[in-house]
Amino acid sequence: MTWSLSLLVSDACNLDCSYCYQRRPVRGRTMDWSVAREAAEAVLRWSGGDCKLSFSGGEVLLAEDLLRRTVAFVEAERPRDATIPYTLTTNGTLLDDAMLGFLVDHDFELQISFDGVREAQDLRGKNTFEVLNRLIGRIQNTYPEFWKNRVAVGVTLTVSTIPFISRSIQYFIENSVEHVEIQPVVTWQRWDAASERELVRQVDQILEMSERHWRRIHKLPVGFLRPRKPPDPFLPRPPIACGACAGTGLTVDVEGRAWGCQLFASSIQQLPPLGRSVADALDLGDIRDPAIDGRLAALPRAGLDQPVLWALDKKSSSYSRCSDCRHLAACHICPASTVHIPSNEDPLKIADFPCAFSRITLDAAAEFARFTPIDRLLTGLDDLKEPMRRLEKVLPSTKGA
Helix, strand or coil, rough: CCCEEEECCCCCCCCCCCCCCCCCCCCCCCCCCHHHHHHHHHHHHHHHEEEEEEEECHHHHHHHHHHHHHHHHHHCCCCCCCCEEEEEECCCCCCCCHHHHHHHCCEEEEEEEECCCHHHHHHHCCCCHHHHHHEEEHHEEEEEEEHHHHEEEEEEECCHHHHHHHHHHHHHHHHCCCCCCEEEEECCCCCHHHHHHHHHHHHHHHHHHHHHHHHCCCCCEHHHHHHCCCCCCCCCCCCCCCCCCCCCCECCCCCEEEEHHHCCCCCCCCCCHHHHHHHHHHEECCCCCCCCCHHHHHHHHHHHHHHHHHHHHEECCCCCEECCCCCCCCCCCCCCCHHHHCCCCCCCCCCHHHHHHHHHHHHHHHHHHHHHHHHHHHHHHHHHHHHHHHHHHHHHCCCCC
């Protein structure tokens, strides 16, 4: 069982993104070393070294010294036969050559928050496009293998940036970005029919350029078009929509408070009443408190009492009930988007923007799969091997019939 630890090493950021879920004045704090050490010790103890460690914020590179010290500690304390995967999420504007070399040396997975062409990126941070444009060129030239295998671009889609998303993907393709993950922002966005038509138009353009790119070099940078592993038909549907209360993952904030998920950490944001209820359930207390072991063990049960976290088959948007949607098995919508719907008191309501994004991109993925049926078929056959072996055990034998 793999554990995960996410350290929110800073609640400050050097950019002012209007859509950020941290809706309160930034206090500019960074995590104390004693907190990072206690959190790392706890997860190494619980996991026996089978764990992964991620660093995020705020902007994590505002706490560069803490990051280096934490990695050195984990490397010294981990079991000799354990390899700890590291992940860092950054807006990239503070990523210099020395830190880049450190990330390469320790085989980090690096996600750069970068929304694409200048018009889109300006909405995240004015005058940052050129900084990131130079950064990706520097990584490609200095560490080509790291760039190819360990670097992804994370695009946070808002209604305001929808008109630029296909041009942004074209920019990434032209600049040899290997992995682009696009997700709608979890905070609420006003949604209407005109926005949906524009999203359909943009995704159609992305599909078309991705097909051309695939024909040329057989690469597919856009994450939502990649084949997904089908659900195992022999396993029951999980009652919870995500891993927020799995009991095998922690987010620790700068004060040392542990949470099941950072998107419900009330210490770094102002949550509406529906969100505060979930935050209370996912609040595990101080990482240095010995009683945290018991609260962590009780977390899965606590999550079942929070309808916001329930699986999608219990929910609905303005479009339809999720149980009636043909994409139900493949759909994932972050439960945090529910609590940010203005004045919403229904924990089973899905915001329309993420619902439309999921439906439209899953339609595009299905269309791309028809364009590459052999590749998808071979992937599907591999995924079905184990379920078929189990099916053989329960079906009547036909030998000798």
